[in-house]
Amino acid sequence: MDNRRGGREQATEDRRRELLEAADRVVLRDGPGASMNAIAAEAGITKPILYRHFGDKGGLYRALAVRHTDALLAALRAALDAPTGRRERVEATLDTYLAAIEARPQVYRFLMHPADGGAQDAPEPPAAESAERDFEVGRHSAPLLRRLGEELAQVIADRIDFGPGGAVIARAWGHGIVGMMHAAGDWWLHERPCTRAELVQSLADLLWGRLAAAADKAGGPGL
Amino acid sequence: MDNRRGGREQATEDRRRELLEAADRVVLRDGPGASMNAIAAEAGITKPILYRHFGDKGGLYRALAVRHTDALLAALRAALDAPTGRRERVEATLDTYLAAIEARPQVYRFLMHPADGGAQDAPEPPAAESAERDFEVGRHSAPLLRRLGEELAQVIADRIDFGPGGAVIARAWGHGIVGMMHAAGDWWLHERPCTRAELVQSLADLLWGRLAAAADKAGGPGL
DNA sequence: TCGCATTCGTTACCGTCGGTAACGCAAGTC
């Protein structure tokens, strides 16, 4: 039908988008762990073509994650680039993240828990001689966190002047801050013990060294 | 054999411990996602008795997690209670955590990714009318993080004097700091870009407000 | 001593899932 224009590549690209949107709908409805069958059904087709497009479930999830991560990253970058003071930028970034996970908790949930990740070493056939030798702790959790961490690290490294070896510090901070945001956001979304603005203030205060500056409680063990 | 003493309850308790140790070995060897079959085989028995003891896989994993979490918590509490300055305590706590995940990455990996968690709402039969209505983002990730966060929040609330409403701030900080530790530790364990001591210093600096105090890079957009 | 209930353990199975092989069918080409 609409095969005019370049060729089939355009068509398969459209197809891919369509499949991703269907997958998105299903994941949004059923949470992570949505089955490939369900996704295929939602898209009006069957499993094998899903696999032809995305390889395996990890591929589909990765593609989905990239979509949403890109959107979130764009919003965060905007907050990070606002022409205001550093404190305001930090607050805006925190608020942007929290607003995003508040608005679409299912998406957020999916992004943070993408089933597994990928290929440890050898699944199992060769006995199991990987033993404790294989570390490779990584990729168990969310690639999103890693991406956000690296992104923030880049911004930090660009903006703040550490001494030599500063790149590593910036990365540690990037991942650390993202983790802080994530964990606090997760807890907050679950229990809603305060408003978003209050949480933003608390976390910004934490990053602003209030932990070091705060007074001990009376009767404490000193310091 | 050793049925003297109270009765069978003692025996089943021993059994349970034995099974948990077997499960521990398997999880340590095969990573999370170790199958119930494998665990049962390691314990020298078959699946159904595992299910009789722990209900379902979540139950077993929860029991395992509690064991390790308790051990880690004890170590962290010791670091948190050291009779030194606040900065030293923070550094000791960070170092304790990082040393733990460094020493046993498989255990750590398992704790942070306990398969799923539990019972969303209705798995699927009733059509799927939960829709986007059900929030309940929680419990998707690790209960360990929550426990650590609450624990740290308690220590913070005990030791630092916030004004009214301080309990919520302490909890936000507790979860935030734990998340920071976790994410940074995860990244560090994966890439090993620096020594443990260096990471501890970087994170402690971050918590000490160095982000607020640090100088802008030359040519930056000002503040 | 026999029967009987209870407990521990087994084998054998179910439903679902991720993933794949083999086939069917339409369209473009000579």
Place this chain on the structure above:
DNA sequence: GACTTGCGTTACCGACGGTAACGAATGCGA
């Protein structure tokens, strides 16, 4: 009109979590 080339299907595989139904061993009252 035969021939390739993709898209899509059905039908299947192996592994998993979980369970039902059945087999010994043990304790106990008659």
